[in-house]
Amino acid sequence: MQSENRLFDDFVKVMNGAAGTIAGMGREAEGAFRDRMREWVGGLDMVGREEFEAVKAIAVAAREENQLLKARLDALEAGTWKDQAASPSKPRRKPGAGATAGQ
CATH class of the missing domain: 1.20.5 (Single alpha-helices involved in coiled-coils or other helix-helix interfaces)
Structure with missing residues (x-):
């Protein structure tokens, strides 16, 4: 027997959205970090x-x-x-x- 609980469904949707948002933020932070490191290393005389x-x-x-x-x-x-x-x-x-x- 499956009960339909909209609150539970909405909570799952919010959590999935949050997980996607957090993953996107992680990718964006990683890209920004790589750019900063490239700029920093590029400024060194190597x-x-x-x-x-x-x-x-x-x-x-x-x-x-x-x-x-x-x-x-x-x-x-x-x-x-x-x-x-x-x-x-x-x-x-x-x-x-x-x-x-x-x-």
Whole structure:
């Protein structure tokens, strides 16, 4: 047996309307929040992903080149020090130290 109670039906309709309104307000608040965050982040001085990856690749290449140059310099210095240890050279004179005053 189903009784027809208009008060109960009206209450259900009001609650359904309120639920829809609350859901709409939530979507609107979320959209406003996203817009605010976009504006805020857009004002910051940030780089994009592509630019970051490009700079990162350049840094890696520079680091590798630096390591190669360091290894080359170490090898050159090692050869120079061996040569100096094998044959001691005369002490170096300062430029212009041997020049006479009349020249």
